[in-house]
Amino acid sequence: MVKDVGENAADNVLAMHDAYDTILILDFGSQYSHLITRRCRELNVYAELLACTVKISELGWKPKGIILSGSPYSVYDADAPRVDPAVFDLGVPVLGICYGLQEIASHLGGKVEGHDHREYGHARVQVTQSPVDALFEGLGEELQVWMSHGDQISAPPPGFRVIGKTGTAPFAAIAHEERPIWGIQFHPEVTHTPRGREIIGRFVLNICGAKANWTMESFITKEIARIRELCGPKGRVIGAVSGGVDSTVAAKLMKEAVGDRFHAIMVDNGVLRMNEAKEVREMLSENLGINLTVVDASDRFLTKLSGVEDPETKRKVIGNEFIHVFEAEAKKLAEEEGSKGPVEWLLQGTLYPDVIESVSFRGPSATIKTHHNVGGLLADMKLKLVEPLRELFKDEVRALGRLLGIPDRLVQRHPFPGPGLAIRILGVVTREQVQILQRADDIYISEIRAAGLYDQIAQAFAVLLPVRAVGVMGDKRTYEQVVALRAVTSEDFMTADWFAFPPDVLRKISSRITNEVKGVNRVTYDISSKPPGTVEWL
Numbered sequence: 001m002v003k004d005v006g007e008n009a010a011d012n013v014l015a016m017h018d019a020y021d022t023i024l025i026l027d028f029g030s031q032y033s034h035l036i037t038r039r040c041r042e043l044n045v046y047a048e049l050l051a052c053t054v055k056i057s058e059l060g061w062k063p064k065g066i067i068l069s070g071s072p073y074s075v076y077d078a079d080a081p082r083v084d085p086a087v088f089d090l091g092v093p094v095l096g097i098c099y100g101l102q103e104i105a106s107h108l109g110g111k112v113e114g115h116d117h118r119e120y121g122h123a124r125v126q127v128t129q130s131p132v133d134a135l136f137e138g139l140g141e142e143l144q145v146w147m148s149h150g151d152q153i154s155a156p157p158p159g160f161r162v163i164g165k166t167g168t169a170p171f172a173a174i175a176h177e178e179r180p181i182w183g184i185q186f187h188p189e190v191t192h193t194p195r196g197r198e199i200i201g202r203f204v205l206n207i208c209g210a211k212a213n214w215t216m217e218s219f220i221t222k223e224i225a226r227i228r229e230l231c232g233p234k235g236r237v238i239g240a241v242s243g244g245v246d247s248t249v250a251a252k253l254m255k256e257a258v259g260d261r262f263h264a265i266m267v268d269n270g271v272l273r274m275n276e277a278k279e280v281r282e283m284l285s286e287n288l289g290i291n292l293t294v295v296d297a298s299d300r301f302l303t304k305l306s307g308v309e310d311p312e313t314k315r316k317v318i319g320n321e322f323i324h325v326f327e328a329e330a331k332k333l334a335e336e337e338g339s340k341g342p343v344e345w346l347l348q349g350t351l352y353p354d355v356i357e358s359v360s361f362r363g364p365s366a367t368i369k370t371h372h373n374v375g376g377l378l379a380d381m382k383l384k385l386v387e388p389l390r391e392l393f394k395d396e397v398r399a400l401g402r403l404l405g406i407p408d409r410l411v412q413r414h415p416f417p418g419p420g421l422a423i424r425i426l427g428v429v430t431r432e433q434v435q436i437l438q439r440a441d442d443i444y445i446s447e448i449r450a451a452g453l454y455d456q457i458a459q460a461f462a463v464l465l466p467v468r469a470v471g472v473m474g475d476k477r478t479y480e481q482v483v484a485l486r487a488v489t490s491e492d493f494m495t496a497d498w499f500a501f502p503p504d505v506l507r508k509i510s511s512r513i514t515n516e517v518k519g520v521n522r523v524t525y526d527i528s529s530k531p532p533g534t535v536e537w538l
Helices: 005-019 031-044 085-089 099-107 196-207 216-231 245-261 276-287 297-303 311-336 352-356 394-403 432-452 501-514
Strands: 022-027 046-051 067-069 094-097 111-127 143-157 160-165 171-178 182-183 236-240 262-268 292-296 343-347 384-386 457-471 477-488 521-525
Touching: 005 160, 022 031, 031 046, 031 196, 031 352, 067 196, 085 099, 094 099, 099 111, 099 182, 111 352, 143 196, 143 245, 160 182, 182 196, 196 297, 216 245, 216 343, 216 394, 236 245, 236 311, 245 262, 245 276, 245 297, 245 343, 262 276, 262 311, 276 292, 292 311, 292 457, 297 311, 297 384, 432 477, 432 501, 457 521, 477 501, 501 521
Parallel strands: 022 046, 022 067, 067 094, 094 182, 236 262, 236 343, 262 292, 343 384, 477 521
Antiparallel strands: 111 143, 111 160, 160 171, 171 182, 457 477
C-alpha cells in the first residue's frame, strides 16, 4: 500500500486545526450531514465531519463548537447511534439538529417518543423566548423551516428552556439555562429553511466565536508551506493527471510548492474523451508550465478490458493496470533524472466528498462504487501519498484553481472519472465502441457549449447502452445502438438533480448524433436524480 497514507492524512488534518478554528460536525447517518459542513464553510469557517462514535479523548484537537446531525434512527432503539458523553463536558457550544436535539434530550434526562403526527416538509416555528435567544437573535418572531421527523421531545431535560415551538412540536427549539447547549427539531442546513444559513451563522460565529478565516487565499499560503515541509527540500513528487479540474489544480498547487521537483504523468488508457491526450498536453505543459509526460498505453488497457462487462471489475482492471504503467514510468523517470534524487511522493487529487462518503457510525459505508483515485492502489507501492485537496469540496477546488491562474474554461470543466469511457460503455469495451461513444460525447458537449449551457451544468456525458433498437434511415430499416445522455446540477455531487434542457437543444443533439455517429439510431435522456441514482451509470 502507499506508505503512511493514514499518517499523511492525519498530518494534513492537524495542520488545518492549527491554522483555523474548526467546527466539528458529528454524523449520525443523516443524508444532510455534509450540508452542515458546507454551510459552515460558506461562512468562511472551517468545518470537519466525523462519525458520531468518535471519542473526544482521541480527537487530538479541540473544536470551537460541535454540531450533532440528524439521523434516520430513533434514540430509543437498542442499536441507535450515540454520542460520546464527553461532548457535553468539553466546555464548547453544542447544537443538536433533529436527531441531534433528541440525542441531547435523551442523554440529559428528557424524554423522546414517536408521535402520531409526523412532520415532513415546511413548518413555521414561533420564537417563544423573550428576550430572544442568541440562536434566533434578529430573525423575527416566526421562522419558516423544513421538518423531517417522526419522533419528538415529549418532556425536555432539566435545566432547558423552550425557545421555539410549532403547532405540533411544543419543544421545536430548546436551550440550556446555564450550559452552552442548544437543540432544534428542524433542519437549518437545507435550502428549504430560508434563514437556515443565518441560524447556523448565529451559532458558529456569534455563539462559538469562530474566526471566519477559512478562504482559498489563506489555504494556498498554508498548504504550500505544508507541502514544502512534508516533502522536504529535495523530495521529488510525481502525480497522475487526467485534464480534469481536480488533478489539474492539484498539479498546479504542487508546482507552486516544489517547482520542477514535480513531474506529472498522463496515461492514455484508450478510454479517454476525443482528443483528450492532445488537449491535456497543451493545457498543462504549454499553458501552465507543468513538467508532463504522456504515455500511450491504449492497446495495453483495451487488451486487459477485453470481454469484461462488470463495472467494478472494469474499475479494478483499469486502476491496477494504471498503477503498473505509472510505476514503470516513475522508475524510468527516476533513472533518467537520477542525479536529482529519488522520487518519494505520489500526488493524488482526492476531494472531501471522497473522504466523507466513508464516514459512518457503523464503520466505512457500503461500497457504492470504487473511487477512481483510491481504488487501484497496489499492495506493494513504495510511494508516500500527498493529497493537498482532501479537505476541499468541488466548488472550493474551482475557486482555488482561479486563484492559481488556471483558465476558467479548464476550471469549469466537468468531472471525468479515472476509468473514463469504460464505465460509460455498458457492456464489453472495444476500440470500436470507444470510438462510437467518443464521437457521440463530443457532439453532446460541443452543442451544450454552443447553447451557452455548459457552466449551468455540473456534469454532462453520454452513455453507450448494451441494447439495439429498430430505426428507419433513408427508407431502410436499421438495428443499431442506443445512446443515453446525462446532465446534472449539483453543488457538491453528494446529491444531484437532472438538468432541464430546452427541448430544441435536445432535439439538435439527438439529430446530430443519429446522423453523424455511425452505429447509433436512437438517443434517450436520463432524468434520474441522485439519490436514488448515482451521477455515473456504472
